[in-house]
Amino acid sequence: MLTSQQTISLFNQYVIANYTRYPVALVKGQGSEIWDAEGKRYIDFFPGWGCGLLGHCPKPIVEAVQKQAAQLIHVPNTWYTELQGTWAKLLSERSFGGLAFFCNSGTEANEAAIKLVRLYSGKDRCKIITFQGSFHGRTMGSLSATAQPKYHAGLAPMLAGFTYVPYGDLKAVESAADDETAAVMIEPIQGEGGVRMPPEGFLQGLRNICNDKKLLLVFDEVQTGCGRTGHWFAYQYFGVEPDIMTLAKAVAGSFAGAAMLAKKDVAGSLRPGTHAATFGGNPIAAAAGIAAIEMIEAEGLLEKTQKLGKLFVTKLQSLAEETDLIQEVRGTGAMIGAELAMDGTPFVQACMERGLLINCTHGNVLRLLPAMNLPENLANEGLEILADVLKKG
Numbered sequence: 001m002l003t004s005q006q007t008i009s010l011f012n013q014y015v016i017a018n019y020t021r022y023p024v025a026l027v028k029g030q031g032s033e034i035w036d037a038e039g040k041r042y043i044d045f046f047p048g049w050g051c052g053l054l055g056h057c058p059k060p061i062v063e064a065v066q067k068q069a070a071q072l073i074h075v076p077n078t079w080y081t082e083l084q085g086t087w088a089k090l091l092s093e094r095s096f097g098g099l100a101f102f103c104n105s106g107t108e109a110n111e112a113a114i115k116l117v118r119l120y121s122g123k124d125r126c127k128i129i130t131f132q133g134s135f136h137g138r139t140m141g142s143l144s145a146t147a148q149p150k151y152h153a154g155l156a157p158m159l160a161g162f163t164y165v166p167y168g169d170l171k172a173v174e175s176a177a178d179d180e181t182a183a184v185m186i187e188p189i190q191g192e193g194g195v196r197m198p199p200e201g202f203l204q205g206l207r208n209i210c211n212d213k214k215l216l217l218v219f220d221e222v223q224t225g226c227g228r229t230g231h232w233f234a235y236q237y238f239g240v241e242p243d244i245m246t247l248a249k250a251v252a253g254s255f256a257g258a259a260m261l262a263k264k265d266v267a268g269s270l271r272p273g274t275h276a277a278t279f280g281g282n283p284i285a286a287a288a289g290i291a292a293i294e295m296i297e298a299e300g301l302l303e304k305t306q307k308l309g310k311l312f313v314t315k316l317q318s319l320a321e322e323t324d325l326i327q328e329v330r331g332t333g334a335m336i337g338a339e340l341a342m343d344g345t346p347f348v349q350a351c352m353e354r355g356l357l358i359n360c361t362h363g364n365v366l367r368l369l370p371a372m373n374l375p376e377n378l379a380n381e382g383l384e385i386l387a388d389v390l391k392k393g
């Protein structure tokens with residue numbers, strides 16, 4: 001096996017350097033622990049950038065993938081497979097009873113949503129309102145929906161038809177919605193934008209505006225969905241139902257997979273020839289997705305996640321009282337942000353050196369996306385490292 005340094009040399013020679021990477025090669029994960037090539041163990045409070053909602057290598061997913069890989073790896077969408085139908089049924093029954101389109105990544109699910117909005121609304125209504133600080137993905141359509149100038153730099157022109165308004169500002173939405181507007185698209189909790197919770201009544205206000213003006217409400221639940229908040233979907237936590245919802249990251253238990261769910265009358269506009277994804281809903285992703293839902297239910301992980309969220313918020317809030325570094329603690333379930341008074345990057349580095357993996361987003365927000373099944377002893381061990389690192393400033 002290569003050392004981390006040898007793997008880094010390999011990358012330097014052959015892999016495009018479009019990511020900022022930590023100088024460590026990871027080799028093995030189990031639950032909320034992960035090991036590097038030198039055998040160092042880390043507690044992972046950010047498994048798989050939100051994809052590892054069930055921890056690393058959860059047994060039911062490993063078994064489902066192994067079994068399916070020996071049976072049928074891929075068939076094109078010109079055929080039926082029972083697995084894809086079953087996966088769609090399980091997702092539909094746990095959400096608003098809609099129909100599913102399958103693809104492979106979050107940005108792709110949002111591209112599907114953008115196309116469905118346009119197909120459904122007709123050629124005179126193509127505009128979509130999105131929110132400052134949002135993140136919807138990196139392909140040109142989803143990137144155009146993403147209202148953060150830093151992600152657009154050097155890539156102009158964006159796709160036409162997006163209007164950006166401040167997050168939480170209902171009046172701005174109202175005045176931005178004109179005769180050409182077809183939809184409002186939003187993350188129920190902004191993820192990359194700093195774990196930003198919607199102000200009280202904001203999502204309901206959007207629903208009301210959409211009802212009044214006959215607009216579609218699209219929730220990007222790529223990060224918040226699939227149990228992350230201690231509910232199947234964040235829209236259920238807030239009690240406001242979208243017309244279209246996009247899922248990826250954790251939807252196939254750490255495996256690559258994504259879905260767009262749409263209410264039946266809307267979904268009908270995606271007809272043969274309008275959209276496709278070669279690998280969408282492939283047997284392995286579907287087997288993993290089904291196993292993920294079954295695992296969450298068999299192990300009571302939604303309830304556990306709600307408790308886990310309370311533990312994190314309580315501990316971080318008391319830490320905020322002890323040090324004046326933390327300005328605000330936000331989030332719910334397994335999606336927690338601690339906004340700092342300064343740049344958070346050095347703290348991520350210091351935690352990593354001490355054997356804890358966390359993330360910093362939006363410059364100064366420490367973001368934790370732990371696994372739903374993070375054991376309490378590891379939660380406490382990791383939080384102690386974080387507290388220690390923050391107290392040392």
Ligand SMILES: *Cc1c(COP(=O)(O)O)cnc(C)c1O
Pocket residue numbers: 104105106107108110135136137138187191192220221222223224248249
């Ligand atoms: C990560 C993310 C995406 C993009 O997902 P990819 O799989 O990287 O394309 C889109 N929306 C939200 C809210 C995300 O967190």
